[in-house]
């Protein structure tokens with residue numbers, strides 16, 4: 004039976020995490036349909052139709068899918084689920100929001116955040132902040148799965164397949180978007196960045212967070228991330244948080260500046276290719292996962308590093 | 314309005330867990346257990362709503378082994394009015410918990426249910442959304458701010474999303490899951506811990522609630538993740554740059 008992948012997008016642009024979910028679907032095997040639900044989102048459907056591995060794109064275009072409210076989206080997915088063996092979505096904030104609703108309405112388990120496909124019914128997922136990997140087998144008729152993007156390559160481009168329009172479901176009217184406050188940044192998106200510079204509590208203030216980390220990030224062409232402590236203290240926006248309960252990242256280079264390395268933080272970045280830690284405490288746990296550790300005061304080291312890289 | 318707060322007993326967030334050598338699971342012998350941190354945030358939010366005169370009663374619910382009573386007593390010490398234990402030794406998965414909570418909601422008719430966004434043991438991030446689906450209620454996940462409107466028929470919830478924040482308005486009754494920025498939970502004081510011992514704690518079972526809790530996912534094995542091989546300390550910025558360029562080749 005075919006697999007259904009739910010595309011993530013903002014009605015204009017397809018989010019890259021969709022490509023990682025499609026890769027996971029390719030590993031499961033079989034035809035892959037992509038569902039694009041939104042409003043005035045034909046461009047997204049066209050982009051999805053050009054992703055390697057996709058058999059067909061199904062497009063639902065209606066005003067009440069514009070904001071991707073979980074209630075309407077889940078109901079639509081469930082209405083179109085018959086005939087599919089697997090329903091996949093990226094394990095992003097959006098995927099985590101609506102997908103468990105789909106699973107519950109289908110009366111099946113959800114397999115969250117998979118990092119490997121063992122067979123059509125068996126998957127690997129991290130538990131306990133990534134301190135253990137569980138191999139789980141589903142006994143349900145439909146497998147509802149969220150996919151950790153960092154564990155699967157992004158699917159590439161191919162010649163376009165067909166886009167077929169589907170009927171919209173009803174507007175359940177259970178919730179309404181009031182507004183969004185999106186962090187404005189010219190930097191690469193955290194989960195897609197090749198290099199990340201992340202700051203911790205040691206930065207001490209929002210001003211320092213910017214004045215110390217940005218020149219370093221500029222010199223490296225990096226995205227900026229943060230520990231929970233830095234976010235809680237208001238030094239950085241919430242969507243910068245890397246970790247068990249924030250974003251999972253795996254860049255080529257991760258530079259941790261004034262971050263102690265709590266297990267919850269490590270859970271979000273320990274699959275990075277190369278880790279650099281700058282911390283004044285030689286015993287800080289971050290050094291246990293760092294390929295290169297530099298013991299020193301970040302207020303000296305970070306500017307010196309930025310200067311050396313320019 | 315009545316608020317229901319599901320609380321889960323989990324391994325304390327400070328514990329670095331160990332995988333059992335036979336690969337059957339996590340070694341929980343003599344490990345410190347606590348209330349799931351997101352559920353502490355949920356209790357705090359509910360109690361603040363009661364203190365503000367918006368909520369009338371806060372009911373804490375936990376499903377699991379008999380020792381989840383301890384977690385419920387903590388919830389009572391933090392300000393919940395009464396507690397319900399759904400006792401079972403079956404390993405509960407999110408769908409089963411959601412069904413149990415649905416059964417409790419049908420009896421208790423809360424206006425708001427506040428689970429945590431994620432249990433830090435299974436890291437599922439499912440239960441609240443599943444409960445909302447089963448009840449046909451709206452949901453507001455990953456909440457960092459809640460404002461209940463004057464006639465308590467709706468609420469505005471600010472949610473932490475990828476890229477920033479979003480505010481939605483949901484009709485009540487609804488399910489709202491907590492994120493870390495919603496509030497800073499208080500500590501239980503000794504007098505409140507003493508008082509909590511006298512607050513009502515009712516026990517029921519999945520069978521009494523008419524819910525089948527059989528697991529849908531079979532855990533075949535639990536393994537330790539690959540460890541990173543130990544790195545080196547560099548003496549200064551010059552050496553770091555040299556290594557990144559010539560050894561790691563990432564810049």
Ligand SMILES: Cc1cc2nc3c(=O)[nH]c(=O)nc-3n(C[C@H](O)[C@H](O)[C@H](O)COP(=O)(O)OP(=O)(O)OC[C@H]3O[C@@H](n4cnc5c(N)ncnc54)[C@H](O)[C@@H]3O)c2cc1C
Pocket residue numbers: 202203204205229230231232233244245246247248249250260261262263264265266267268271281282283284287299300301302326350351433
């Ligand atoms: C339920 C739950 C979920 C969580 N989720 C996450 C998560 O997703 N992500 C996350 O990051 N955390 C998370 N945490 C928090 C985590 O446990 C830690 O509290 C947090 O990661 C610590 O942040 P930090 O390293 O910035 O601060 P600290 O632990 O305070 O470390 C600061 C470090 O800076 C060093 N330092 C101080 N001054 C200087 C200086 N001048 N120069 C150089 N170094 C200096 C210190 O030596 C120290 O190592 C979570 C916690 C809980 C309970």
Ligand SMILES: Nc1ncnc2c1ncn2[C@@H]1O[C@H](COP(=O)(O)O)[C@@H](O)[C@H]1O
Pocket residue numbers: 318319320321322349351352374375376377405407410427428429430431432433435436437438439440441
């Ligand atoms: N056994 C349980 N008893 C009570 N509440 C639970 C239980 N399991 C999960 N929950 C609630 O659901 C939330 C999310 O858990 P999960 O979906 O497992 O990540 C938790 O923060 C709790 O509020």
